[in-house]
Amino acid sequence: MTTSLPEGSPGQRPDQPASRRFLEFFSGIGLVHAALAPLGWSCAFANDNDAKKAVTYQKNFPGVTLDQRDIREVPVEEIPTADLATASFPCIDLSQAGGRRGIHAEHSGIVWSFLEHIDSLDREGRAPKFLLLENVPGLLTLHGGSSIDVLLHEVARLGYAFDLVQVDARHFIPQARNRVFIIAVKNAELATGAEMPDTHIRRYKVREVFERNRHLPWVFFDFPSLPARSVSLDDVLLDIPKGDPRWWSAERMKYFWDHLEKDHHTRLTELLHSRTVTQFTAMRRGRRRGLREQIFNLRNDGLASCLRTPKGGSSIQFVVRVGGGEVEVRRITAIESGRLQGVGLSTHNPGYVFPESEQDGLFGFGDAVCVPAVQWVFEHSIQSYVDNSRLQTPLQLTMDLGVAV
Incomplete structure (x- = not known):
């Protein structure tokens, strides 16, 4: 048995066609938009209250209505009808950087305002058919999994069946960026009686979530194997010439060597006199073996570490170039950061306009x-x-979460 989508959105108004239109909450600089637009989706409404990010968003998508109010201040009457709503909501309270305070804390807890809007749209008969939520892997394990559990219960309460997957950006771009996606369909009756497929994107922590929440309306999409990455770190990094002021001075290089992890110090010394120039990324960490001290760690796997906002010394990423008797270090650039997110490359969104x-x-x-x-x-x-x-395929439909029809 297969399913088919009903014509139009729930409560669709004649003057507001919702087909392949999406609402982009927590829109930031518009990278969810950049992902969906090539697939034929148009953004009917975007919302983010960061004024600096809004400038970049509007430069890239000038035809989109971008509401810059706090999401809690946006009246539901001003939100258009659409097929899809996306929410890459703040992750700080789900990570170590924010003290792992949880899904109800000040920053990450704003996701509840997003779901309140979905609930209000539902009461008007205008709920999106689909939801796409994205966040960090800590969402799966925080406080014994209670953060993800309560979030999935609320999505289910709103009448959605959902899938849960974990995908690392390293399969597409040379950045280690593991993220969790909740993909929801407005029809809890689509829930399948099947077991969660044992695939690379639904293992370990994802499966634990499923085992705790079997009674909820799960539905599993048919994902293929993850692709082999075709973009290398050298494709991403700029060719900045020797002598450019962005490369560190001798004084700062001494600081780098003094604070380089011992094993990495050995590795870099071995490469110093190689004829081949090699580039790495490095992170400055704030802790080592329980001591509060600065230390640099190199990545030797051809990847950049997960990008973070540069709010502290341990969130900054560096580029290390070694060979021909020299080691050079500099801070990663905004252009390189954009490329690591999949924009600004000849093969990936070359026309994206970067922040000034x-x-x-x-x-x-x-x-x-x-x-x-x-x-x-x-x-x-x-x-x-x-x-x-x-x-x-084959899809086992259930009308009452376990009774096949």
């Missing part, structure tokens, strides 16, 4: 999404459903 300020760019890309990762998740879930009117 270097610092604004580092902040904007530091808490954005990886475009090709979001696009892959969306293309093989919601997009496939819309295009083919089907989910995983």
Whole structure:
């Protein structure tokens, strides 16, 4: 048995066609938009209260209504009808940087305002058919999993069946950026009686969430294997010539060597006199073996570490170039950060307009999404459903969460 989407959105108004229109909450610098637009989706409404990010968003998507109020101040009457609502909501309270305060804390807790809007739209008969939420892996484990559990219960209460997957950006772009996606369909009766598929994107912590919440309306999309990455770190990094002031001075290089992890110090020394020039990324950490001290760690796997906003010394990423008798170090640039999120490359969103300020760019890309990762998740879930009117084949429908029809 297969499913088909009803014509139009729930409560669709004649003057507001909702087909393949989306609402982009927590829109930032528009990278969710950049992921969905090539798939034929148009943004009917965006919302973010960061004024600096809004400038970049409007430069890239000048035709979109961008509401810059706090999401709690946006009246539901001003939100258009659309098929999809997205929410890459703040992650700070779900990570160590924010003290892992949880899903009800000041920053990450704003997701409840997003869901209140979905509830209000539902009461008006205008609920989006689909929801796409994205956040950090800490969402799965924080406070014994209670953060993800309560979030999924609320999505289910609103009448959505959902899938849960974990995808790392490293399969698309040379950045280690693991993220969790909740993909929801407005029809809890689509819930399947099947077991969660044992795939690379639904293992370990995701499966634990499923085991705790079997009674909720799960529905599993038919994802293919993750792709092999075709973009290298050298493709991303700028060719900044020797002598450019962005490379560190001798004094700062002494600081780097003095604070380099011992094992990494050995590795870098071995490469120093190689004829081949090699580039790495490095992170400055704030702790080592329980002591509060600065230390640099190199990555040796051809990847950048997960980008973060440069709010502290341990959130800044560096580029290390070694070979020919020299080691050079500099801070990663906004352009490189954008490329690590999948924009500004010849093969990935080459026309994206970057923030004018270097610092604004580092902040904007530091808490954005990886475009090709979001696009892959969306293309093989919601997009496939819309295009083919089907989910995983064969689809076992249930009308009462366990009774097959």
